[in-house]
Amino acid sequence: MIHEQEFIELKKKEREGIVARDLLDSLKIRGKKLRKAKRKEPEIQKMLQEKLKQDTIYQSYMNGTCMENAKFRRQYDVYVQKIEEEKQREAKKEEMREEWKKWKNSDELKEIYQEVLLDMIDEIVSCAEKALRNEKIIYKKTENFEYFEDIEEEPLDENNFEDFLRNFYSDWIRLSNFLMLEDFCGDEYSYETVNRMLSKSSKLSDLNETLDIYDELFDDLLSDDVSEDIFEEVEKRLSITKVVSLLNENPEYVDIAEKAKEIQKRVIEMEERKKYLKEEVFRSIPKDITELYPLARMMKRHFILHIGPTNSGKTHDALKALKNANSGVYLAPLRLMAYETYETMNENGILCSMLTGEEKISVQEAKIVSMTIELLNLDKQFNVAVIDEAQMLSDTRRGGAWTNAILGLAAKEIHICMAPEAEKLTCTLIEMCANDTYEIHHYKRKTPLVCDEEIFHFPESVRKNDALIVFSKAKVIACAAELQKKGIKCSVIYGSLPYETRHNEVKKFVNGETDIVVSTDAIGMGMNIPVERIVFLENNKYDGVIRRPLFPAEVKQIAGRAGRFGRYEKGYYNAEFGSFRVREKMEREVLALKQASIDFPTRLLSVKGRLTEIINEWKNIKLSEIFWKQNLNTMWSLAKYCENFTNDKKLVYRLATTPVDDKNDNLISLFQCMARDILTGKKLQLSKYVEHGKWLYVDEDSKIDILEYNYKIYDLLYNIFRKFSDGKELPEITKRKKDISAKISKILAAQALNPKKCKYCGRELKWNYPYSMCQKCHDSRYRPCLYESFCGDFEDDYWN
Numbered sequence: 001m002i003h004e005q006e007f008i009e010l011k012k013k014e015r016e017g018i019v020a021r022d023l024l025d026s027l028k029i030r031g032k033k034l035r036k037a038k039r040k041e042p043e044i045q046k047m048l049q050e051k052l053k054q055d056t057i058y059q060s061y062m063n064g065t066c067m068e069n070a071k072f073r074r075q076y077d078v079y080v081q082k083i084e085e086e087k088q089r090e091a092k093k094e095e096m097r098e099e100w101k102k103w104k105n106s107d108e109l110k111e112i113y114q115e116v117l118l119d120m121i122d123e124i125v126s127c128a129e130k131a132l133r134n135e136k137i138i139y140k141k142t143e144n145f146e147y148f149e150d151i152e153e154e155p156l157d158e159n160n161f162e163d164f165l166r167n168f169y170s171d172w173i174r175l176s177n178f179l180m181l182e183d184f185c186g187d188e189y190s191y192e193t194v195n196r197m198l199s200k201s202s203k204l205s206d207l208n209e210t211l212d213i214y215d216e217l218f219d220d221l222l223s224d225d226v227s228e229d230i231f232e233e234v235e236k237r238l239s240i241t242k243v244v245s246l247l248n249e250n251p252e253y254v255d256i257a258e259k260a261k262e263i264q265k266r267v268i269e270m271e272e273r274k275k276y277l278k279e280e281v282f283r284s285i286p287k288d289i290t291e292l293y294p295l296a297r298m299m300k301r302h303f304i305l306h307i308g309p310t311n312s313g314k315t316h317d318a319l320k321a322l323k324n325a326n327s328g329v330y331l332a333p334l335r336l337m338a339y340e341t342y343e344t345m346n347e348n349g350i351l352c353s354m355l356t357g358e359e360k361i362s363v364q365e366a367k368i369v370s371m372t373i374e375l376l377n378l379d380k381q382f383n384v385a386v387i388d389e390a391q392m393l394s395d396t397r398r399g400g401a402w403t404n405a406i407l408g409l410a411a412k413e414i415h416i417c418m419a420p421e422a423e424k425l426t427c428t429l430i431e432m433c434a435n436d437t438y439e440i441h442h443y444k445r446k447t448p449l450v451c452d453e454e455i456f457h458f459p460e461s462v463r464k465n466d467a468l469i470v471f472s473k474a475k476v477i478a479c480a481a482e483l484q485k486k487g488i489k490c491s492v493i494y495g496s497l498p499y500e501t502r503h504n505e506v507k508k509f510v511n512g513e514t515d516i517v518v519s520t521d522a523i524g525m526g527m528n529i530p531v532e533r534i535v536f537l538e539n540n541k542y543d544g545v546i547r548r549p550l551f552p553a554e555v556k557q558i559a560g561r562a563g564r565f566g567r568y569e570k571g572y573y574n575a576e577f578g579s580f581r582v583r584e585k586m587e588r589e590v591l592a593l594k595q596a597s598i599d600f601p602t603r604l605l606s607v608k609g610r611l612t613e614i615i616n617e618w619k620n621i622k623l624s625e626i627f628w629k630q631n632l633n634t635m636w637s638l639a640k641y642c643e644n645f646t647n648d649k650k651l652v653y654r655l656a657t658t659p660v661d662d663k664n665d666n667l668i669s670l671f672q673c674m675a676r677d678i679l680t681g682k683k684l685q686l687s688k689y690v691e692h693g694k695w696l697y698v699d700e701d702s703k704i705d706i707l708e709y710n711y712k713i714y715d716l717l718y719n720i721f722r723k724f725s726d727g728k729e730l731p732e733i734t735k736r737k738k739d740i741s742a743k744i745s746k747i748l749a750a751q752a753l754n755p756k757k758c759k760y761c762g763r764e765l766k767w768n769y770p771y772s773m774c775q776k777c778h779d780s781r782y783r784p785c786l787y788e789s790f791c792g793d794f795e796d797d798y799w800n
Helices: 002-026 033-054 056-063 070-103 107-134 161-166 168-176 186-200 202-211 214-221 226-237 240-249 251-284 314-323 335-347 390-394 400-408 420-432 473-485 499-510 552-559 579-587 602-606 611-620 633-642 649-656 665-679 686-692 704-724 730-749 775-799
Strands: 138-141 152-155 302-307 328-332 352-356 359-361 368-372 381-387 410-418 437-442 449-451 466-469 490-493 516-519 533-536 540-542 547-549 571-575 596-598 627-629
Touching: 002 033, 002 056, 002 070, 033 056, 070 202, 107 168, 107 186, 107 226, 107 240, 138 168, 161 168, 161 240, 161 251, 168 226, 186 202, 186 214, 186 226, 202 214, 240 251, 251 602, 251 611, 302 314, 302 420, 314 328, 314 335, 314 381, 314 410, 328 335, 335 352, 335 368, 335 499, 381 400, 390 400, 390 410, 390 420, 390 596, 400 410, 400 420, 400 596, 410 420, 420 437, 449 579, 473 490, 473 516, 490 499, 499 730, 533 552, 552 579, 571 579, 602 611, 602 649, 611 633, 611 649, 633 649, 633 665, 649 665, 665 686, 665 704, 686 704, 704 730
Parallel strands: 302 410, 302 437, 328 368, 328 381, 352 368, 381 410, 449 571, 466 516, 466 533, 490 516, 533 571, 596 627
Antiparallel strands: 138 152, 352 359, 540 547
16 A cells, blocks of 8 residues: 555656646746746646646546556556565665675785786886887976876987986876876776776676775775876886886987986986985974974963854854953954954954054054964964864865964964864864863854745845855856846955955945845855845855865855844845755755865975975875875975075075965066065065056056956065065055055945946846857857858758
8 A cells, every 4th residue: 555655646746747847838938938937836836736626637646546547557566566676676785785895894805906906017017118118209298287188299319318217107107008098197097996806806896786886996995096006116117227228229219328328327316316305304294293383292282162153153252262361362264354353352442463464563562463374473372362263274275274273373272263064173183282181162053044935036036134145256246236237235245355345345234335245155254244144146166176066064154144143033045046955055964074284394494405396295295194285286386486596495485485376377477576586686676566567556447357456466565575575665565455445445335336248249148147248149150150060061962
């Protein structure tokens, strides 16, 4: 009877779908009209119920007479048979799962892995020896390449012979692709290893066919990079001396045999130097990472962990202790948060200074400083410290600053504010510090946060005190412009907006000068904006690498800004598209953080060698599983440029740690101009660098993006002049930054942002229209060409 009822329910839903589709077809509702039909949903539902009452098949499901039908009975028998077969398959799967659990930790599996690895190494070495002895070598230059299409190929000759030997293992062997892989990336060797293991063992193959253990094999067995294991062995079997010896046997390279000996000597010396450098770097890193922070190890520190979601009052409680401190520091991820704390402290009569990479405000006799976390001086002692947004310690680009603060901050009492997912990892880091103790305070939201049941349509459903969330600056501007055209006043917030302007936009909303906030996910971190409802107009974002769905932690961080305590009884969240997905992510538990990011240890500056060489070796050092190394690509590229002018490693390090957007060629050019002057002993001149890129004052009617670009220029100038000059130019730079912020604020205050327009005809487009031209311009430009190219030949052939 259970199966009968299940089957009838399935058939009922299937029939409902068929009747609903026929109804929509009869009403001519299809395509784009489906979205508009949502507004008439109650009316359509009523019509559907009437249709179902008249449908004899559906009614037979309702009263149970369908089981008397022979055709229906046959379908039911097939359904029951499939259920039984599925049960048998599941039972077999369960048996095989138990077998796999035992077998995956067995020596037999490890032996298969080792055999496959040795086979691959033998194949690579054999193919490489054959190529070196008999073939004409093509040298592939990979320096600064981004895609494989960018690799430069040239025949091996006297001019590139030394480079070929130096990069033999890292470039030529890997890119020769001896194993006939589809790609050259390191993961391909791991995939190839798993594929060969499955081919080698019939037992593994059967397990994979039933249980799909491919990913498990890849993640568990091959957690380390297989390519490193392979090429470490290849390097042992195929030394540089042997490579040169094989090339000497090759008739193509008789002419460079003599020169090869001289080059070989240099390359071997270089390899020995790399080996020495590797040993020195390894020796400089203690087994216990906490020993990198000697001052903190001499103290007995006590941590108070404030753990809770947004709008739970955890930061408010942490700052109470700071207000009563003789000396203290507040560490924030954003300068806007540092500024808010600085402002709040001084408004409450507590003297507080502020320090960020872009601004310094000194208050006489202040014993408390509010700063961005990267500027923390680990050699300075404090009585009380507050570390905010500690869930950032897993961030690959900036997380090292939080790890440094937790392990190395020299303060007797340290308050850490964090989301719940960071609790376990933070406790583990503190427990690594033998003398330190901690206590935990858990917080709950002070106002309930609920899903808004209203079906949201932009812009009709927008209401006062909403925050609308999109994920790019262009969409923020376009969305706000569309609302402003309808007379709705908006504040806008996004990452590249100068923080004075961002602060001003928040203040306008708080004071009731604007009704709506349109923001990117910049709203999600530490911004106290009294919004009642958060509405996700998008639920996908580009994270700098790919466009992906939002993670549950991101949804909770943003949605948590709704319903500020003391102003609203409840907070609401909603979404225009995929609201059920947003609700699901809000209800899902966020996975605990597993690894803390660790920055480049300054202790390594004492190792002999260039900074770029030391960074390369640091990347190869294996640390405890709890840590991963912070991304140092920008630092490495800046250091590489500076090393053309000096061997002063500490000076190169100071320059290379300057915050600069490495994706902006003009900012990099300006950095190089200033770095060159510093390294060659020339005096820094503000007028010269402003003129360097024609970055003079801009007109009142300049576009926002030009003003923001100018602001970034002066940000970089401030950072360099703060670190490498007497500071006389800093007031002028600060004044110009404030002038630019004021101009941006003036444009935003006019509430007349430009809407998104077709780049050809100027027709206004919807804020989320995905293309830069309208459909009409697209059709007039491309449709005739497409018709000609696809249909022209066919028509000619047909009529001829």
